[in-house]
Amino acid sequence: MGQVSVTLNGRTYKLECGEGEETHLIELAEYLGTHVEAMRRKFGQVGDDRLILMASLVVTDELWELRRQMQEMKTTLAEARRDRSVADQSAKHFQSDLAARVGSAAERIEMLNDRLSELAATRTAQTPRR
Incomplete structure (x- = not known):
């Protein structure tokens, strides 16, 4: 078990923490x-407990704001994923429709080619030879 000493408002506190967490705990303190x-600069020396409480509330407010922002980002990400899914489905539908139209156009072109070939053969057969 690790142990650190931290000083807040001129008062030293000994704290225990898990092994390897000492540096992190010092940074937090x-x-x-x-x-x-x-x-203390803003309100003067109003007592350790009150100063630490007010500072803790400020830090908690920062945490609350970060949690709100994170939730907002999660919502935005979920919306983006949903929009992407809709776009993917739309793209798949568009590709299928396009493939069907290209296939239909290819069939018409083949039919026209067959008719033109028949017409050319008929004209060749009807043309007198010299």
């Missing part, structure tokens, strides 16, 4: 400490 210091 330093981040909270910057907010505690900002609250």
Whole structure:
């Protein structure tokens, strides 16, 4: 088990943490400490508990905003995936329709080719030879 000492508003606190988490815990405490210091500059020395509470609320507000933004991004991503799925289905339908139209046009061209070949053969047969 790891152990670290952190100082907030001039007061040192000893904390335990999991092995290897010491650096992260110190960074978190330093981040909270910057907010505690900002609250102390703004409101004066109103007591450790109150300063830490106010700073914690500011950090929690940041977390709440990030959670809201993340939820908004998840919603946007889900909408984009749904739109992509609709677009994919539309593209598949378009490709099928296009293939059917090309096939139909090819059949008509073959029929015209056959008629023209028959017409050419008929004219050749009807033309007197010299």
